[in-house]
Amino acid sequence: MNTGQSPVERTFDGAIEQVFAGGSRPPVGRYRLDLATGTWAWSDEVYVMHGFEPGQIVPTTPLMLSHKHPEDRARVDGVLRLAAETGRPFSSVHRIRDAYGRTRTLAVTGQGRRDPVTGQVVELFGYFIDVTESHKEAAAREATASIQASAEKRAVIEQAKGVLMVVYGVGETAAFELLREASNLANVAVRDIAQTLVHLFSGPGVTVFPTREAIDEFLRNPVPPGDD
Known part of the structure; x- marks a missing residue:
């Protein structure tokens, strides 16, 4: 279906949709960069993202780069230089102060x-998208999952x-050493060995505690999960 959008607009919209897909809609602002003068035109949202009132300062490339996080500055500078040379669509995620x-x-993006007339790239234009909260939410989810997985791992061990x-x-x-030796024999993680051992006496259908002989046999010939 023809939406009336140019390929450039579709590229931008696709990039923004990917960000929005992560959850709530983040702030979005437009920009234009005049490559001859190095001056930027920002929408109000971009000023706010950088901690300024709309129109408070005149945005320039040196000012922009001064606000980039020191660890990201060289990479962002490289992205802009390449875009200025080629004119091709680009995107970057980076930190600012x-x-x-x-x-x-x-x-x-x-x-x-x-x-x-000349065919030279004279302007860059696109969107800034503030994904700070989305990154925080993703990091929090990852941390929560990591903590939960760690707790479950410790519990079964x-x-x-x-x-x-x-x-x-x-x-x-000594008990942990027995698990570690079985882990080495089976070439699987200690957690997996522990989980399989726990399954021997608490799995579905188990009505009696396994004998010492059964545990001896398991430790001599540990069965990796999924192989039993």
Whole structure:
């Protein structure tokens, strides 16, 4: 279906849709960069992203780069230089420090415009998208998942160690060594060995605690998960 959009506009809209797909809509602002003068035209949203009131300052390339996070500055400068040379669509996600010293994460997507007579790239234009909150939310989700996975991992290992401590009358360290040796034999993670051992006495249909002989056999010939 013909939407009436140019290929450039579709490129920009596609990039923005990818950001929006992550959750709530982040702030979006437009920009234009005059390559001959190095001056930028910002919509009000871009001023706000950088910690300024609309029209408070005259945005220039040196000013822009001064606000980039030191670890991202050279990469962003390289992206802009390449875009100025080729005019091809580009995108980048990088951090800035706004006028208040706060770190924000911006996505920028753009495209060059060529002079119809000389064919030279004379202007870059596109969107800034403030994805700070989206990144925070994603990081929080990842951290929560990591903490939960770590807690589950520790829990199943503690259960397996407890079984071995009771069955063999050994201490916590010795019980863990038994798990580690079985892990090495099966060439799988200690957590997987622990999980399989716990399954021996708590899995569906298990009505009796496994004998010491059964646990001996398991430790001698540990079965990786999914192979039983």
